[in-house]
Amino acid sequence: MNADARAWAYLSRVAEPPCPELADLVTRVGAREAADRVRRGAVGERLAFHTEARRDIDCAQDDLDAVERLGGRIVTARDDEWPALAFSAFGRSARPRECHPPLVLWVVGEVRLDEVPGRAAAVVGTRAATAYGEHVAADLSAGLAARDVAVVSGGAYGIDGVAHRAALASDGLTVAVLAAGVDVPYPAGHTALLRRIAEEGLVVSEYPPGVRPGRLRFLTRNRLVAALSGATVVVEAGARSGAASTAGWARTLGRTVCAVPGPVTSSVSVGCHRLLRDGNAELVTRAEDVVELVGRMGELAPEEQRPTSPLDGLDEAQRRVYDALPARGARTLDEVAVAAGLPGPRVIGPLAAMEIAGLVTQRDGRWKLVRHR
């Protein structure tokens, strides 16, 4: 068993993930045999290319010890908590090199990983969030947490951090998917936040302990944020944004993409507006909208309340008569008829009905509007 775990840990580091050639080999011969062949260089040309630089590095036991010290574990397709259903979406796409499930996941936290994707939304956005974006991200995440929807994000500054914090503050489940090892607090300013997420939610990475984040790793990581969530909500995103990459992954994986609109004068709403304009995202303004999109069948957002008016129930003749009464002062029945453009006898019925409804009143044969508040 421990030899198995060491084999998986070795494989997790030997090739930069995702590495489809390595995944194929593991599927064919199992993790221990695959690790053995890679170590000996007894693999095909493509896989040799991807493993040559690191095949002599074996810190598998150290990695397992490191994650155990954090109270974490390595999770693979052999484990019950592997979110196989969530990752099955990778198989449906055209599968460029990046579009593959992870080989292993390093996980810290008490929640079972496979319990996340069934009811989770990614809340993502720019690090350079505005006060508006932070407000909306917090509001959305708190609303999701209150409705038992896990909040998945990338642990970054800005929108990500606000989303995690708001979910924690609402005693909700939150999951941080990192582009670095689970023992590498990145950004450093989020060390305490990530520790708290590990304690109350989950911290997840496909990179072994000690791995530093990199530009490509952020993009690669984004596919897991999308895959672990039923919907991805972009709260604020600039013209060039990692959040747009997560949204792209969500679309590729058949997940719902949502975007929050914002002021057109805000450079960090440009990415959201582009997603909406191009028809690549649903416009959402409230947690309820998102819950409807990630929720289990039949969970519909309550209609937003629309203001009502006492005139809503009037028929056309009544509305014409109502309009024919002046804002101030009163009119005789004949004057009302002329103003409404209706025959005199035809304004009596509407006036009487509206008098009963308390909308108009008469005195000495002169009609006037009843003022409401």
Add this chain to the structure above:
Amino acid sequence: MNADARAWAYLSRVAEPPCPELADLVTRVGAREAADRVRRGAVGERLAFHTEARRDIDCAQDDLDAVERLGGRIVTARDDEWPALAFSAFGRSARPRECHPPLVLWVVGEVRLDEVPGRAAAVVGTRAATAYGEHVAADLSAGLAARDVAVVSGGAYGIDGVAHRAALASDGLTVAVLAAGVDVPYPAGHTALLRRIAEEGLVVSEYPPGVRPGRLRFLTRNRLVAALSGATVVVEAGARSGAASTAGWARTLGRTVCAVPGPVTSSVSVGCHRLLRDGNAELVTRAEDVVELVGRMGELAPEEQRPTSPLDGLDEAQRRVYDALPARGARTLDEVAVAAGLPGPRVIGPLAAMEIAGLVTQRDGRWKLVRHR
């Protein structure tokens, strides 16, 4: 000729517009004969119903005099400047009672009315505009005016007024379509603005002089705002908004509907977001977007500029190598290979290419990133 004009003026007042029965009669027997029959009550039951209350009122000459004093005129389907093409859209719809072209238009201003619809956008929205909405309305309208697109609106407080003013300030053409007679400045606080629009653009109404606005007249008027414009842009609109009514008319008439997004925390962006969410409007953020939608064929909005990065041109191996270099400090070639997960000989080419591009540099066999700015 004057008898003709008097007949049209009489018909303009005798039935609340639009009155399809009256329009049919005029089409069949001409304006003078139609006026004569209505006056005598020698008309069918339906038309009698709609004309009975006002058929004895004849202030046609007074109305013509009043509009002439303003320097205006009455325009009908018999006149060259009648925007027949714009109004032909009414015929294509399912035609509820309201969905008919006007019988006459009272017009003040030197521009020919039929020159408007070919290149015009309606800019509409709530009277309770926010500073944000006013800013966007002004920016959009100035941009439209600068691109020779007429700005059509309803002359109201809030978005409408800002739109008219910005068009005037940019020496553009602006058209106010009123729900009252052209001699009735409504709202009173826009008396000077409406006078200026009449001097430099057009003030238009289907109601004869002296007619006061009413709730239904605002809704009826909205169809003309939409009909005279290639696209209708809703800048800010509450949950219950006249602007949504104009947008509905634009859709009915086959015109493009646009909506400007705003903060989801703003109650006067709710109407815009609903239009966008329901797929009933295009999301626009700039005048260029609108020009593309109303413009003559082939006029495309320039792509928004996206920020670029020196890494944009790199191939995959180069990006992996670039990512493998630390933010601070330097690495040997072997260290770079391990970090990138690429064979040692395969990082030399990428490093050399990026050195030429000025992205990385080496000293004593150790490579590091070149800092930009």
